[in-house]
Amino acid sequence: MSKTTIQYNGWQEVKLGDVVKSNQRSIDKYYSHKVIQYLDTGSVTEGRIESFQVFNLSKAPSRAKRLVKHTDIVYSTVRPIQRHYGFIKNPEENLVVSTGFSVIETDTTKAIPKFIYLLLTSKDVVEEFDTIAEGATSAYPSLRPSDIENLQILLPPLPEQKAIAEVLSSLDDKIDLLHRQNKTLEDMSQALFRKWFVEEAKEDWEEKPLDKIANYLNGLACQKFPAKNEIEKLPVLKIKELNGGISDNSDWVTSEVNEKYLVELGDVIFSWSGSLVLKIWDGPNCVLNQHLFKVTSEDYPKWFYYFWTKFYLEKFIGIADSKATTMGHIKRGDLSSSMVLIPTNENLKAMSKTMTPKMDKIVSNLKQIRTLENLRDTLLPKLMSGEVRVKDLIIQL
Secondary structure: OOOOOOOOOOOEEEEHHHOEEEOOOEOOOOOOOOEEEEEOHHHEEOOEEOOOEEEEHHHOOOOEEEEOOOOOEEEEOEOHHHOOEEEOOOOOOOEEEEOOEEEEEEOOOOOOHHHHHHHHOOHHHHHHHHHHHHOOOOOOOEOOHHHHHOOEEEEOOHHHHHHHHHHHHHHHHHHHHHHHHHHHHHHHHHHHHHHHHHHOOOOOOEEEEHHHHOEEEEOEOHHHOEOOOOOOEEEEEOHHHHHHOOOOOOOEEEOOOOHHHEEOOOOEEEEOEOOOEEEEOOOOOEEEEOOEEEEEOOOOOHHHHHHHHHHOHHHHHHHHHOOOOOOOEOOHHHHHOOEEEEOOHHHHHHHHHHHHHHHHHHHHHHHHHHHHHHHHHHHHHHHHHOOOOHHHHHHHO
C-alpha cells in the first residue's frame, strides 16, 4: 500500500506474508469425509455466501481441494475486482473450497484475522490487486498467492487492530443486515410473482412480447465520448462494473451525453452479452455502455418488467452459452419471442399494492447500504494508516 502514512509507536511496516500463510491445508489421502460441503468462488461476494453445494467426494469438482478453518480468509485469485471473498466463521468439518481461492491463515500472535480481512477487502487493496491481475500473463486476470503475500502493509499493535476491526465490523454488520433484508424482500416478491403468473395464471389474460412491456435501451459506444475535463465527467458502466462496482480503474466519459443513457441507483440493468446479469443498480451515477440494457417502462411498474426479465434469465443464459463465439449473447429477437402474461388493469393495480412497496424498500435499503459503504470506505484507509485513531473517532461520535 503506497499511501502516505502517519506512524505511531508500535506500528510496523511489514509484508503481509510476514503475518499470514496461504493454502496450508488440502484434501489428501488421510481425509476422512465421504460427503463434502463445497464453496465455489462464484458463491460468495463481498463476504456474503449465497449457497454451498453438497457432493460425494468421489464426484466432487476437481477444484474442490482446499480446506479451511475458523477465521480463515478465502480470496478469489481470478478477477479480484469482482470481490469474491469471505471470512470463514465456524465452518462445518467437511467444508471444502475451490482452488480458485487463496485460503489465507493469519498468525494470531501478530495480527487479528478480521483486521487482515478488512485490509484485504478495502477499496484501495482490491484495486491494487486488480491492476496486478490485469497485468498477468495468464489467459484471464488473476493473482498468485505470492502477489497477495507481497503486499506492503502498516500493522498496528494487536489492541489497535482489534479496536479498528470492531469499529469497521459494526458497519459491515449493518450493511449485511440490509443485504439480508433485500434478499428476503426479493425472495418474497419472487414467490408472489410465481404464484400469480405460473401457478394461478388466468387463461384469459393477454400475452405480449417482453420487449413490448418495457424499453430495453442498449448503451453507448462510450469510447466515442471522452471526458472533456476533470469536473464534467461520469464513470462508464460496463459488464465489469455491473459485477464489481465502479472503481478508480473504470473508464470515464463526458457527462454531456443524452440523459437517457444516464444510470442512477435503482435503475434496472441487464447485461445481454458475456456474463448475463440482471441487477437493480446500486452504485453511483454513471453512463450506460454498449452490451448493457437499461430497462424502463412507461406503461408497467418496475416490479413487473424486472421479474418478467428475471423469469426468462435462465433461458437467455442458455441461448448465450450456445453461441459458438468467445462472448455469448442474446439478440432482440430473443426478447420478442419471450411472451409475458398481462393481467387486467384491476389485477395489476391490486398486485402493485403488494409489490411496489417491496421494490421501493429494496431501493431504499440500497441507498442506505451505499451511504454506509461510503462511510466505511472513507474510514478504513484513515484507520489503517493511523491518520484517524479509534479513540479519537469514538470521542467524535
